Amino acid sequence: MATRKSNTPPKIETNLGSILATVAGPSTTPPPKASKATAPVLPDLVNKVSASAELAAAVVWNENKPAEHGEASYDPPPGQTAEPGTPLATASTTSESMASGKVGAGKPPAGHNPTVGSLDRVRVDSGGQVLTTNQGVAIADNQNSLKAGLRGPTAMEDFILREKITHFDHERIPERVVHARGSAAHGYFECYKPLTGLTKAAPFKEAGKRTPVFVRFSTVAGERGSADTVRDVRGFAVKFYTDEGNWDLVGNNIPVFFIQDAMKFPDLVHAVKPEPHHAMPQASSAHDTFWDFVSLMPESTHMLMWQMSDRAIPRSYRMMQGFGVHTFRLINEAGESVFCKFHWNPVAGTHSLDWDEAVKIAGADADFHRRDLWEAIEAGAFPEWELGLQIFTEDQADNFDFDVLDATKLIPEELVPITPVGKMVLNRNPDNFFAETEQVAFCTAHIVPGIDFSNDPLLQGRIHSYLDTQISRLGGANFHEIPINAPVNQVHNN
Numbered sequence: 181m182a183t184r185k186s187n188t189p190p191k192i193e194t195n196l197g198s199i200l201a202t203v204a205g206p207s208t209t210p211p212p213k214a215s216k217a218t219a220p221v222l223p224d225l226v227n228k229v230s231a232s233a234e235l236a237a238a239v240v241w242n243e244n245k246p247a248e249h250g251e252a253s254y255d256p257p258p259g260q261t262a263e264p265g266t267p268l269a270t271a272s273t274t275s276e277s278m279a280s281g282k283v284g285a286g287k288p289p290a291g292h293n294p295t296v297g298s299l300d301r302v303r304v305d306s307g308g309q310v311l312t313t314n315q316g317v318a319i320a321d322n323q324n325s326l327k328a329g330l331r332g333p334t335a336m337e338d339f340i341l342r343e344k345i346t347h348f349d350h351e352r353i354p355e356r357v358v359h360a361r362g363s364a365a366h367g368y369f370e371c372y373k374p375l376t377g378l379t380k381a382a383p384f385k386e387a388g389k390r391t392p393v394f395v396r397f398s399t400v401a402g403e404r405g406s407a408d409t410v411r412d413v414r415g416f417a418v419k420f421y422t423d424e425g426n427w428d429l430v431g432n433n434i435p436v437f438f439i440q441d442a443m444k445f446p447d448l449v450h451a452v453k454p455e456p457h458h459a460m461p462q463a464s465s466a467h468d469t470f471w472d473f474v475s476l477m478p479e480s481t482h483m484l485m486w487q488m489s490d491r492a493i494p495r496s497y498r499m500m501q502g503f504g505v506h507t508f509r510l511i512n513e514a515g516e517s518v519f520c521k522f523h524w525n526p527v528a529g530t531h532s533l534d535w536d537e538a539v540k541i542a543g544a545d546a547d548f549h550r551r552d553l554w555e556a557i558e559a560g561a562f563p564e565w566e567l568g569l570q571i572f573t574e575d576q577a578d579n580f581d582f583d584v585l586d587a588t589k590l591i592p593e594e595l596v597p598i599t600p601v602g603k604m605v606l607n608r609n610p611d612n613f614f615a616e617t618e619q620v621a622f623c624t625a626h627i628v629p630g631i632d633f634s635n636d637p638l639l640q641g642r643i644h645s646y647l648d649t650q651i652s653r654l655g656g657a658n659f660h661e662i663p664i665n666a667p668v669n670q671v672h673n674n
């Protein structure tokens with residue numbers, strides 16, 4: 181690194197106005213012209229300020245403003261743009277080119293954001309490495325606290341002890357308010373043929389196109405440590421990391437739901453969760469508050485029939501169907517829209533336990549489904565599903581004698597057959613259960629161009645609920661930056 185020969189500060193040109201100030205305030209002089217000064221830092225600063233001023237002057241007002249209102253806003257013209265004369269104009273600092281191991285070479289690749297992309301960037305192989313603190317400082321021992329003398333007391337200044345214990349004290353996050361118990365795996369979705377006539381959604385653009393997915397299966401009512409084989413609805417949540425952003429298809433293994441309006445969801449869940457006075461029973465719907473609720477909600481009868489059938493005690497996560505449940509919309513490049521229902525069909529077939537088996541397994545191996553999924557993938561028997569779509573138009577919907585926006589109804593396959601459009605394969609177990617399975621945040625609001633909501637009032641409530649609950653479950657609003665939740669394509673918005 182170059183060193184300065186004397187302690188004399190570089191000569192600063194006069195008349196540079198407020199450009200050297202980092203506090204806000206009125207500018208006393210107009211921005212300077214590009215500098216020919218030779219002092220070590222100043223030319224860059226002066227050039228940056230003048231280039232920024234030029235850039236701002238290139239778009240003084242928004243000529244398209246009138247097109248943002250009324251009818252004209254349906255087809256707005258492309259926005260105005262101006263190229264900076266020098267990269268300095270948009271650099272975060274004039275010293276951006278100073279290189280170090282921490283800040284890098286000073287030439288960030290244009291458009292690249294390393295916080296997104298594959299999980300490889302956050303995986304660590306500690307084999308053969310020296311033990312360190314969280315600050316990267318090598319230490320010989322993290323098993324013995326620092327004592328005053330042989331028998332103590334322990335010194336408050338032992339920051340290694342305090343770092344380790346503080347990390348431990350805060351390492352748990354609250355369990356999900358529903359679907360707390362679950363297991364997940366990575367894989368891919370492969371499209372059979374382009375669906376561009378129906379949708380512009382990225383996963384359906386080309387035959388053979390593979391989109392990475394992370395899929396979490398779950399029970400609904402039980403707590404995080406409850407048994408896998410209880411009688412319950414199973415969650416079937418798929419996060420597609422498409423090249424146009426994340427799309428979450430957050431479904432269940434039953435094609436309908438208990439209620440029609442999101443307003444009743446807290447009541448449904450309070451009814452099915454353990455009773456408030458003695459907190460029993462665990463992971464079970466066979467109790468008074470639940471029967472009280474469903475007896476007062478005739479619309480829940482259809483779902484109840486499914487829930488009390490073998491469907492609610494699946495043999496394996498690999499042998500479950502999955503359903504988007506709601507009616508969604510697909511939209512193509514021309515802006516044309518059709519209604520759509522999503523169906524996952526397991527290649528291994530749909531199989532259930534019988535009740536006696538389910539009860540016995542719950543006692544013998546509470547992790548039965550978790551173990552089954554993990555071991556199948558470790559053994560190379562990758563579970564597969566076929567994705568099928570039920571596609572219908574608004575005119576068709578108007579002529580059905582049921583409401584397609586009612587999640588307690590299914591659309592009979594006799595009326596609208598299912599078209600297979602692709603397959604999903606789960607071929608990799610997570611590296612870290614907490615970082616991936618526990619911290620993943622599915623959200624029905626995560627849609628991509630080509631997929632849209634319908635007016636189903638249950639879906640509309642869900643669009644609010646997932647983000648809202650994750651703000652407390654994942655400790656704030658920034659959980660999209662947790663690696664498992666980040667998209668694989670680039671994020672540019674700050």
Ligand code: HEM
Nearest residue numbers: 356359396415416417431432437442445505622641645649
């Ligand atoms: C208004 C109705 C509903 C509301 C308000 C609601 C709300 C929630 C909430 C708060 C969570 C916990 C999310 C988290 O902490 O990350 C959750 C999880 C989940 N919900 Fe819903 N839900 C509703 C209906 C449904 C329906 C109809 C389905 C199926 C189609 C469904 C499927 C799931 C699944 C699969 C999960 C677990 C996601 C995971 O694996 O992390 N929910 N729901």
